[in-house]
């Protein structure tokens with residue numbers, strides 16, 4: 001049946017990550033530092049809200065744009081955090097909001113809405129793998145912005161890559177796979193550059209809840225997270241904000257997120273959702289309203305302390321860009337070892353530690369991603385092995 005497959009499907013090379021999963025499948029009880037999702041359970045109130053919604057019969061299609069209660073709660077949250085987007089339950093006239101099936105759903109719809117053959121999308125190298133594959137799916141070209149060694153996507157780095165074919169720039173702060181956060185000024189400069197060049201800036205803010213103060217292990221004060229929209233001078237009509245419930249509330253399997261941005265783009269995404277995803281899962285939408293009231297600060301605090309441990313243990317032995325958020329770090333394999341990222345990961349796997357080679361996220365094979373979304377004991381055992389490997 002291979003002859004039936006499109007160039008689009010064949011153009012997606014998933015071999016890098018598959019090799020890692022194949023190796024992992026052979027490990028018994030690995031020290032797993034590869035996980036891209038929280039290790040805490042969905043808050044009780046959120047689970048109860050989902051069960052209650054199912055019991056109450058909220059099991060049918062919802063409006064494609066999302067249920068009225070969730071749309072209202074998300075609109076209020078957006079206008080409170082970013083006053084430039086509107087007031088109370090009213091978004092600015094030229095903006096739209098769509099409830100999506102996770103940030104993945106939002107990215108898929110945005111790429112399909114704005115990108116076609118001949119178009120270009122710019123994002124950092126390294127980056128979350130989905131951007132590249134969705135560009136392929138849309139028939140567009142990915143333009144990698146090399147952000148080594150500090151992993152900051154800045155206007156200075158992006159500007160030389162923009163052409164008349166560029167439609168989208170994607171920024172992801174805090175970032176996967178690096179955990180690196182942009183400053184407010186860097187994000188505002190990116191938004192200003194994109195607005196000047198008529199390019200849509202997509203801001204993938206899936207890790208917005210996971211930003212950490214520097215050094216003291218305390219979570220950043222509320223508002224410590226910064227977005228391109230944090231600067232009131234940035235016009236929200238040039239920015240597509242994507243947010244999700246997956247990481248913040250441990251709801252990765254529930255498939256819920258939302259998009260806020262320029263009305264023509266959000267309307268096109270809504271039309272595409274109607275004939276693809278149809279709607280985000282109905283019980284998850286009911287639970288989403290409860291989730292917005294849930295307090296996850298204890299979990300964020302625990303991750304902040306783990307982030308500090310990772311930096312404390314690894315930075316004397318590995319070159320490491322300060323991870324200010326998410327639950328990842330992206331150390332460079334020490335040059336004296338003479339190993340690629342992949343070879344280093346194979347050596348780690350031989351010692352029963354699972355991490356992901358940088359080449360899964362990047363054209364370079366010099367780094368590896370570790371996730372600290374795991375128990376403290378697992379993390380310490382994993383760090384012990386990585387430090388021993390760094391000694392050679």
Ligand code: PMP
Nearest residue numbers: 036102103104128176206244246
């Ligand atoms: N963006 C980034 C940067 C991610 O790391 C992930 C999940 N790994 C997603 C988007 C997708 O998240 P979801 O679809 O579960 O909301």
